[in-house]
Amino acid sequence: MITLTLMDSGNILFEGKICAVALEELHLHEEILEPNVVSVMNLLRRKQLFQDPIIVDENSLVVLDGMHRVTALRRLNYDFIIAYLVDYFNPLIKVRRWCRIFSINNKVNHSLMENLISSIRNSFDADVKLCKVHEGEALLNEREVIGYLYAPPLRETYCISCNGVKDIMKIYRLLREIESHIASTINADISYAPDESINDFSSEKNLILVPPQIKKIEVIRYATKGIVFPPKTTRHIIPLRPFFVNIPLNLLRKSHLVSSLKRLNNIIDTILLQKEGIRLQGKIIIDRFYEDDFIYIFL
Amino acid sequence: MTKRQLAHLFMLYSLDSFDDFLAPMIKDCILEIKKNVETIGFKVIDWRLERDSLTLTLFLFGDSKKKKNVEKVVDTTFNNKLGDQVRLRRLISSFLDIPTQLPIRTIELSFFSKLVLKYAKFLAFLAKQHIDINDFLLEPLTQPHEISLFIKRRERTLRNNSSRIKTFVQKWQKELETLNALAISMLYLIYNMQDFLPLDVLVEKLSHIFSISVSEIYSNLSKLVTKRFLLCEENSIKLTDLGKDFVADLLDLINLIEKKAIRRLPGLLEKVMKQPTSADKYIVYRSGHISRFSIGKIFESLILAGLEYEVASKVLDGVCEYISYEDIIAERELVTIIKSLINLVDPTGESTIKYNYFINTREYIHIRYRGYEIPLSHEFLSKIIMEHLGAIRDKRLSPALLNHIASKTLKAIRILFVSATRDVTREKPILVREELLNCIIENLLEETIPFYKMVKETSIDDASLIREKIKTAKEKFERILVSEDKKSKTILYDFITGAKLLIWSILFALNYWPHPSVISSATILMHVVRDERKKSKDVKMFKRFEEFARRASQTIVQSNLILLDSLTSAQIKSIIELAKFGSRLCDQFLEKIDSTLG
Numbered sequence: 001m002i003t004l005t006l007m008d009s010g011n012i013l014f015e016g017k018i019c020a021v022a023l024e025e026l027h028l029h030e031e032i033l034e035p036n037v038v039s040v041m042n043l044l045r046r047k048q049l050f051q052d053p054i055i056v057d058e059n060s061l062v063v064l065d066g067m068h069r070v071t072a073l074r075r076l077n078y079d080f081i082i083a084y085l086v087d088y089f090n091p092l093i094k095v096r097r098w099c100r101i102f103s104i105n106n107k108v109n110h111s112l113m114e115n116l117i118s119s120i121r122n123s124f125d126a127d128v129k130l131c132k133v134h135e136g137e138a139l140l141n142e143r144e145v146i147g148y149l150y151a152p153p154l155r156e157t158y159c160i161s162c163n164g165v166k167d168i169m170k171i172y173r174l175l176r177e178i179e180s181h182i183a184s185t186i187n188a189d190i191s192y193a194p195d196e197s198i199n200d201f202s203s204e205k206n207l208i209l210v211p212p213q214i215k216k217i218e219v220i221r222y223a224t225k226g227i228v229f230p231p232k233t234t235r236h237i238i239p240l241r242p243f244f245v246n247i248p249l250n251l252l253r254k255s256h257l258v259s260s261l262k263r264l265n266n267i268i269d270t271i272l273l274q275k276e277g278i279r280l281q282g283k284i285i286i287d288r289f290y291e292d293d294f295i296y297i298f299l
Numbered sequence: 300m301t302k303r304q305l306a307h308l309f310m311l312y313s314l315d316s317f318d319d320f321l322a323p324m325i326k327d328c329i330l331e332i333k334k335n336v337e338t339i340g341f342k343v344i345d346w347r348l349e350r351d352s353l354t355l356t357l358f359l360f361g362d363s364k365k366k367k368n369v370e371k372v373v374d375t376t377f378n379n380k381l382g383d384q385v386r387l388r389r390l391i392s393s394f395l396d397i398p399t400q401l402p403i404r405t406i407e408l409s410f411f412s413k414l415v416l417k418y419a420k421f422l423a424f425l426a427k428q429h430i431d432i433n434d435f436l437l438e439p440l441t442q443p444h445e446i447s448l449f450i451k452r453r454e455r456t457l458r459n460n461s462s463r464i465k466t467f468v469q470k471w472q473k474e475l476e477t478l479n480a481l482a483i484s485m486l487y488l489i490y491n492m493q494d495f496l497p498l499d500v501l502v503e504k505l506s507h508i509f510s511i512s513v514s515e516i517y518s519n520l521s522k523l524v525t526k527r528f529l530l531c532e533e534n535s536i537k538l539t540d541l542g543k544d545f546v547a548d549l550l551d552l553i554n555l556i557e558k559k560a561i562r563r564l565p566g567l568l569e570k571v572m573k574q575p576t577s578a579d580k581y582i583v584y585r586s587g588h589i590s591r592f593s594i595g596k597i598f599e600s601l602i603l604a605g606l607e608y609e610v611a612s613k614v615l616d617g618v619c620e621y622i623s624y625e626d627i628i629a630e631r632e633l634v635t636i637i638k639s640l641i642n643l644v645d646p647t648g649e650s651t652i653k654y655n656y657f658i659n660t661r662e663y664i665h666i667r668y669r670g671y672e673i674p675l676s677h678e679f680l681s682k683i684i685m686e687h688l689g690a691i692r693d694k695r696l697s698p699a700l701l702n703h704i705a706s707k708t709l710k711a712i713r714i715l716f717v718s719a720t721r722d723v724t725r726e727k728p729i730l731v732r733e734e735l736l737n738c739i740i741e742n743l744l745e746e747t748i749p750f751y752k753m754v755k756e757t758s759i760d761d762a763s764l765i766r767e768k769i770k771t772a773k774e775k776f777e778r779i780l781v782s783e784d785k786k787s788k789t790i791l792y793d794f795i796t797g798a799k800l801l802i803w804s805i806l807f808a809l810n811y812w813p814h815p816s817v818i819s820s821a822t823i824l825m826h827v828v829r830d831e832r833k834k835s836k837d838v839k840m841f842k843r844f845e846e847f848a849r850r851a852s853q854t855i856v857q858s859n860l861i862l863l864d865s866l867t868s869a870q871i872k873s874i875i876e877l878a879k880f881g882s883r884l885c886d887q888f889l890e891k892i893d894s895t896l897g
Binding site for chain 1: 309311347349351352354356390391392393394395396405406409498499500502503506507508510512513514517531533534581583584585586587588589627628629630631632
């Protein structure tokens with residue numbers, strides 16, 4: 001099994017193993033978006049290669065990154081997928097949140113905010129209060145509120161709470177509805193941004209909905225029960241992430257040649273050993289922005 | 300003034316397509332990029348094109364603060380020089396994490412490390428048990444199973460060199476007693492990789508090769524440090540002089556034994572014959588492609604490469620010995636094994652050069668074509684062949700025939716220039732002139748593809764050519780029907796000629812170049828007709844074509860399936876029936892030609 005390692009002064013800080021796993025054993029933790037699955041299926045059919053390993057917690061087999069690839073391969077009747085098995089509870093693996101950015105054509109002003117807040121109150125029986133950003137964060141951490149709305153041009157923050165809802169799954173499902181409600185009420189386009197970069201979205205035409213920070217244990221607890229969070233609930237940062245393993249898709253189906261998982265992993269090791277690996281500094285754009293510290297490329 | 304920070308920059312581009320003309324075009328771009336980036340303090344260290352993944356990678360070195368400028372220069376050069384011919388998209392541009400960590404290929408080392416591991420186990424056993432090598436060889440029962448398998452083939456060589464083995468064991472007694480075999484094999488890898496490597500990179504590579512956990516690797520490295528074989532400095536590790544001495548001594552011993560043991564192989568393919576035929580072994584390529592391991596294919600490649608039978612058979616025996624316990628073999632590992640064995644069996648290096656030339660034809664032979672130097676490849680030849688055919692008539696060629704002509708041409712050019720291969724010091728590839736290649740292909744097509752020469756040399760149009768050929772075909776069929784001696788093989792000869800001309804003409808009319816073999820042409824026609832039938836209104840005519848092609852090929856095959864030199868009455872009956880059918884079909888087809896082609 002090909003293991004990627006980060007060490008410091010002789011101490012192993014992090015390791016991840018690249019190998020094949022049975023698709024049926026994996027647990028998803030987020031809902032998929034249908035257009036994304038279709039696009040992944042088309043790409044797989046065209047390239048006939050599985051390019052980048054999905055990220056999976058080795059102990060629970062919960063998929064941390066790669067829901068669409070898992071779903072696409074399942075629909076295409078494959079048996080295996082290439083995964084990067086990691087110890088999710090390694091402190092170097094970070095789970096972060098996605099802030100919802102609402103962009104409108106006009107300026108965000110007091111009247112728009114008053115109308116919006118009133119409609120959220122009425123539609124969701126929610127309690128929406130003016131607060132400060134740090135108060136909002138503290139209340140979110142305590143799960144006293146389900147999220148807060150930040151209006152950059154007004155420098156105003158509104159905490160949203162809903163009938164004492166504290167369960168993270170319920171919070172995210174409620175937020176999904178609130179998210180759609182806001183978008184339709186103020187006629188906004190939605191995009192998602194890492195919470196660390198919300199300052200980049202402080203335009204006078206933007207409104208930001210900040211959700212609570214999810215915990216690793218919550219991800220595992222729900223996923224292993226087969227309950228999935230709405231899309232864009234988690235954002236995982238892996239210290240060392242592999243790319244471009246480029247394994248032919250025909251190997252991911254049981255056959256005379258691929259008689260068992262052990263055999264397949266033997267083949268995968270043999271393929272990857274023939275490639276050269278290089279480690280690059282992370283925080284770069286490939287098909288999207290990767291916040292990981294390092295990335296590992298197979299050439 | 301800000302201080303310059305030097306770093307290795309890695310850039311990865313994706314390509315939307317790949318053909319053999321692309322490689323020299325990219326090479327031209329790289330030459331210009333080299334000049335352009337030099338002006339901003341960067342150097343292009345390496346670049347490569349990957350066909351399978353359609354990617355281009357570049358390694359550059361220079362001032363890290365000028366990354367954006369370099370990206371702009373590289374992107375602009377590609378855009379300007381390649382234009383619309385190929386679309387390049389930059390996927391990655393990032394600095395290498397550790398400057399010294401350029402790609403390190405590990406697979407070639409994998410085979411040798413396994414061999415060293417076997418020796419290490421054997422030598423450590425001798426040291427730990429304090430057994431004399433000669434006594435050990437005399438008592439097979441005392442030998443652990445794994446070691447007895449290892450010494451089986453080398454027994455005589457080990458006995459003949461027992462004094463060298465004793466000297467080695469005595470010199471390194473303490474070390475062999477306390478170190479395990481894995482640690483010794485790891486020393487060999489560190490010796491071969493680089494003298495200085497960042498610790499995590501080294502540990503990672505070792506864990507890949509030995510397929511064991513990082514912690515196990517690390518614990519062995521710690522033992523080697525304790526034994527003063529390795530020196531650990533912060534995040535790096537390197538061999539001490541003692542470590543270097545040990546590995547050099549060990550490698551001397553292994554080389555001596557292996558060289559003598561391999562040369563001692565009888566070359567009677569005895570190892571090959573002993574291989575269980577049911578054993579499923581597979582070769583895994585870097586691209587992920589997998590093919591069944593075939594000793595016959597290796598033998599064929601060695602003979603085609605021009606190796607003497609004696610060398611080839613000894614090499615084969617050696618290959619079987621080395622891979623006997625593996626069911627999955629990496630292609631690169633296999634090539635390493637074969638090359639090492641060839642070197643041992645023929646130390647002059649002549650055979651190795653021949654083999655290298657054979658397996659790396661792309662690197663050895665380039666064609667100067669339209670101002671570019673293009674590596675000789677099957678794909679390139681296929682393209683040129685289609686261009687030649689297209690210049691005469693815009694017709695299709697069956698992929699099997701194209702593949703056949705391209706592969707034979709490639710082999711022919713390779714053999715033609717075999718005398719031009721020199722030793723490993725050759726710097727430039729063999730350059731084949733465009734005129735020569737064109738001449739070979741043209742001549743080959745004239746002699747191979749039916750009607751090609753006639754169409755090329757005369758101004759005959761398709762309809763006239765078909766009429767002429769059909770007329771001859773009909774004459775042949777009629778001759779069978781009026782023949783008085785139907786038992787003679789002349790009727791078979793006439794039938795094959797008539798059927799061939801009729802099938803070729805139909806294929807030609809359907810816009811296909813015929814195949815020189817009548818059976819292959821009949822098969823192609825059956826496939827083509829099935830497709831054409833869907834588009835055409837004249838389904839009946841196509842059904843007749845298909846039926847004639849099927850029955851004609853069956854009759855020809857059955858006529859060949861006889862030991863005695865005379866036709867059976869059933870065969871004669873079938874030929875006469877088909878001659879009648881063929882004759883009618885010629886008339887119908889001529890009518891069709893007159894009404895469609897004019």
